[in-house]
Amino acid sequence: MAMRDALLPEFENEMSNTRKVLERVPEDKLGWRPHPKSGTMGWLAAHVASLGQWAKITMETDELDIMPKEGSPTPPEPPTTRKDLMERFEKHSEEARKAIQGASDDDLQKPWSLLAGGTAVMTLPKGAVLRGFVMNHMIHHRGQLTMYLRLNDVPLPALYGPSADEGGF
Secondary structure, X not given: OOHHHHHHHHHHHHHHHHHHHHOOOOHHHOOOOOOOOXXXXXXXXXXXXXXXXXXXXXXXXXXXXXXXXXXXXOOOOOOOOHHHHHHHHHHHHHHHHHHHHOOOHHHHHOEEEXXXXXXXXXXXXXXXXXXXXXXXXXXXXXHHHHHHHHHOOOOOXXXXXXXXXXXXX
């Protein structure tokens, strides 16, 4: 079995779960944060919605400098509506899906590096980056987002099993 064929079902399941969470983000709480050191709900939701773009970046490049010496990258605009958030998520998810579908085993075994100011922070095979740095990273922040939702009394969807708010899957 090709490596991409093992990654795609996991990717599809995680995108489905992520969609369920993002659909619950209340527009009137985008500026809410649980602590002064925490990002806003809008920032966190946008981050979760945008992480799929890292799959495309990973497959199309051999490295990414997140703190380039010539200037910092421009962060994405925070969403102002749930529609904007969901459109961003769907766009990046589709780009990620296409990047994974088009990857050969050789592509997925090529090294990819994350740089900070020109210095390698990590170098992993692209397949490991897709699983660890894209999907697991998304799952981590999605978990944070569910806590933001819970603290705002938003019912949580069933993801890997029933939630306190929904039975079934």
